[in-house]
Amino acid sequence: MSSIGTGYDLSVTTFSPDGRVFQIEYAAKAVDNSGTVIGIKCKDGVVMGVEKLITSKMMLPGSNRRIHSVHSHSGMAVAGLAADGRQIVARAKGEASSYESVYGEAIPVKELAGRVANYVHLCTLYWWLRPFGCGIILGGYDRDGPQLYMIEPSGISYRYFGAAIGKGKQAAKTEIEKLKLSEMTCREGVIEIAKIIYKIHDEAKDKAFELEMSWVCDESKRKHEKVPVELLEEAKAAARLALEEMDAD
Amino acid sequence: MDCLNLNEPHSMGTTIIGVTYDGGVVLGADSRTSTGVYVANRASDKITQLTDNVYVCRSGSAADSQIVSDYVRYFLHQHTIQLGQPATVKVAANLVRLLAYNNKNMLQTGLIVGGWDKYEGGKIYGVPLGGTILEQPFAIGGSGSSYLYGFFDQAWKEGMTKEEAESLVVKAVSLAIARDGASGGVVRTVTINADGVTKNFYPGDTLPLWHEEIPAQNSLLDILSAPSPEPMSM
16 A cells, blocks of 8 residues: 655655655654564553564574663663664653753653654654654653553654554554453563464564563562563463464364 | 941841641741841741742842742743643752752852642752752751751651641741841741642741740830830839
């Protein structure tokens, strides 16, 4: 479903006659081509998971991290152009740090999401810059509780209790909607996300993938960190089992 | 009189106090602003509003403390708009101390920031001369505070009621006024809690008299209008 820009798509500072900015839409396509990223807000925290597609067998497992901590209380999972994502993460870290220097308290997650969104949007306003080709899922836990935000290449930022971006986002969203998130703990959420990612992974199109997950919840003392190894292995095992059961039907 | 120099900078010798209680804070201050030995304002209001829920007690140089309050009020206003909700006491105190610390060579003002927010409840932060910030259950400042350290050691207790806290503050300020020449006038208090802000005013003649204090006399002219006794007869 490609839309022909016919001349209105050459610059991010040009509107089309039907009111669209094609360059931003093309940037969103870059996100849609990357591995799926999922985030859910459970009753005691936020869990994020990434389907990290492995391009080379020689890659060391655990490298090419897609989830980054921005502050002790929040982290970002990036889909799309990884290098663009690194830039955004660096900016977010800077914002969090400078907020704390001035105001003496940790940056509220809402404020952080707003600043990241502003920055992403900024790069859609000038002809000499290109939009960021990445979607961000930002999860954090501050004094207002756990929160999940998604920031798109256009600079739009909304708060969600379940979000997915990347190749399998439609399938993932369908699966997330089936979950009862308000009653789920993060521990359970980790297992569920692993199951979803394994389920939506397309074995035919993309070969191998590595599952990367992080959480910030009461159990992690409200600190954003990688999901503990044992829990991650448990989740992977449960996911593989669920797949086998599905195939067995 | 060579001791009366009206061009001396206005200073608020002052006694300022901030006390937390179970549910909020009580801020108190005297009302004397002096230029040298002349009392430039005997009814000043040294407890200044920063936001709806945070106030600051000012001591030291009147000009310096006013300008710091003005800047912080301005920054907090913008911060509140950006955040979409009231600023916390901690943020207000941090902004005060950034100004106090970064301009320490030019400023001479001790401040006590106190208020209430929905996350931490009632909080008091002391920001003395060098720009330190210290969260305390109660704080005292100004020239009159020297006379109150021992008093608070004995009279302060955790978990007071609003009435106990307010009477403690009024008593303390009036004790300091009795001993410190640079403090005087009336006692003003501001109580901040979940229900809002209450301001009170205690005129000098309602305050108790302490050791060796002489009762106030309105005017010697009263003696003239009184029947028969001559002036100066005892």
